[in-house]
Amino acid sequence: MAEKHFSLSALALVALVVTANGQAADAEAYREFYPHVAIDPARGVAGGADAEFGATLQYWQDEQALEQNKGFIGQVDQEWKLNWKFMDLDRSDDMHPGYLALEKAEKLFKFWVKREPEFRACLGEGKTDLTGLAAGYPKYDPKLKKIMTVESRVEHCAQTALWENFRQGTPENNLISLYFKSLSATAPIKVDTNSPEIMASYKRGEKLFYTKVGQYNFSCASCHTSSGLLGQRFRGQVPTSPFADAAHFPTYRMNLGDIESLQQRFMRCNLQARTKGLPPGNPDYTDLEVFYTVLSNGYPVSVPSAR
Numbered sequence: 001m002a003e004k005h006f007s008l009s010a011l012a013l014v015a016l017v018v019t020a021n022g023q024a025a026d027a028e029a030y031r032e033f034y035p036h037v038a039i040d041p042a043r044g045v046a047g048g049a050d051a052e053f054g055a056t057l058q059y060w061q062d063e064q065a066l067e068q069n070k071g072f073i074g075q076v077d078q079e080w081k082l083n084w085k086f087m088d089l090d091r092s093d094d095m096h097p098g099y100l101a102l103e104k105a106e107k108l109f110k111f112w113v114k115r116e117p118e119f120r121a122c123l124g125e126g127k128t129d130l131t132g133l134a135a136g137y138p139k140y141d142p143k144l145k146k147i148m149t150v151e152s153r154v155e156h157c158a159q160t161a162l163w164e165n166f167r168q169g170t171p172e173n174n175l176i177s178l179y180f181k182s183l184s185a186t187a188p189i190k191v192d193t194n195s196p197e198i199m200a201s202y203k204r205g206e207k208l209f210y211t212k213v214g215q216y217n218f219s220c221a222s223c224h225t226s227s228g229l230l231g232q233r234f235r236g237q238v239p240t241s242p243f244a245d246a247a248h249f250p251t252y253r254m255n256l257g258d259i260e261s262l263q264q265r266f267m268r269c270n271l272q273a274r275t276k277g278l279p280p281g282n283p284d285y286t287d288l289e290v291f292y293t294v295l296s297n298g299y300p301v302s303v304p305s306a307r
C-alpha cells in the first residue's frame with residue numbers, strides 16, 4: 001500500500017517535470033527553416049536570385065516581354081512563367097470582373113466621402129488628391145507609431161472619420177482598398193526601404209517566408225521557390241515567383257467570385273498547407289506584406305486585376 005502511494009506521487013512528479021519542460025521548450029519555440037535565398041531589397045522587383053525564383057522575370061518584367069511571350073497563354077506548362085501578369089487589367093481588352101468590382105468600389109467610396117469628406121482627407125493624410133499615394137504603401141506612420149498597409153489605413157479612417165467598423169478582410173474594406181489602390185494604377189510601387197521601421201518589418205517578413213509551419217511542415221518558400229514546388233502543380237494550381245505579386249492586390253479572384261486582399265491570400269495559402277491562418281491585420285501578415293511589397297518595388301500598381 002505504502003509502495004503504491006509512493007509510485008503514484010513519483011508519477012505525479014514526472015508529469016510535473018514534463019510540463020515544466022514543455023513550457024520551457026514553448027518559450028523558445030523550436031523552428032525549422034527552409035534554405036534562405038539572398039535577395040537584395042534595394043533592387044525591388046529585380047532583386048531576386050532569379051534562378052531561385054523560377055527564372056521567369058525575363059518573360060513578364062515589362063510590356064514588351066509580355067507581348068513577346070504571349071504564346072505561353074493557354075499552355076498549362078508555360079503559362080505560369082508569365083507570373084499571371086497577362087491577367088492584369090490594362091493588358092486585357094475583355095470585359096473583366098475586376099472592372100465590375102471597381103465600379104462597385106467607386107460607388108461605395110463616393111457614398112462615404114459625400115457623407116463625411118473627412119474620410120478622404122484621412123486616407124490622404126491631409127491630402128484630398130489620392131492619386132499615386134497607395135504606391136507608397138506599406139509605410140511607417142510616425143503619428144500612429146506603426147506600419148500601415150492600404151487596408152489598415154482604410155480600417156483606421158473608417159473608425160475615426162465614419163465611426164464604422166470596416167475591419168480588414170471585410171467586403172467594405174476590400175472595396176475601399178481596391179478603389180484607393182486603383183488611383184495609383186500604373187505608378188511604380190515605392191515602399192521606402194530607407195525607413196528603419198520598414199526594413200525591420202521586411203526582415204521579420206523575410207524570416208517568416210522561410211519558417212516551416214503546420215501539418216506539412218511547409219514554409220512559403222517550400223512552394224514559392226525553385227528548389228520547392230514553384231512551377232509544379234499543387235492541387236491543380238501552380239505556385240509562382242513572389243516578385244511583383246503585391247502589385248495586383250486586392251484582386252478579383254475568379255474561383256472565389258470575390259475580391260481578395262493580399263493578406264487573405266496569405267491566409268488561404270496557410271490553410272492550403274494545413275496551417276492555421278491568421279486574421280488579416282495580424283502583425284505577422286503585415287510583415288509578410290512588407291516583404292512581398294518590397295519585392296514589388298519598381299513594378300507598376302496593377303489594380304484592378306483578376307486572377
Ligand code: HEC
Binds near residue numbers: 237239240262266
Ligand atoms: C502548399 C504550397 C504553398 C504554400 C506553402 C504557400 N503557397 Fe502561396 N500559392 C500557392 C499556390 C498553388 C498559389 C496559386 C498560384 C499563384 O497564383 O501563384 C499561391 C499563390 C500565392 C499568392 C498569389 C499569387 C498571385 O499571382 O496572385 C501569394 C501572394 C502567395 N501565394 C503567398 C504565399 C505566402 C506569403 C505563403 C506563406 C505564408 C505561401 N504563399 C505559402 C501555393 C503555396
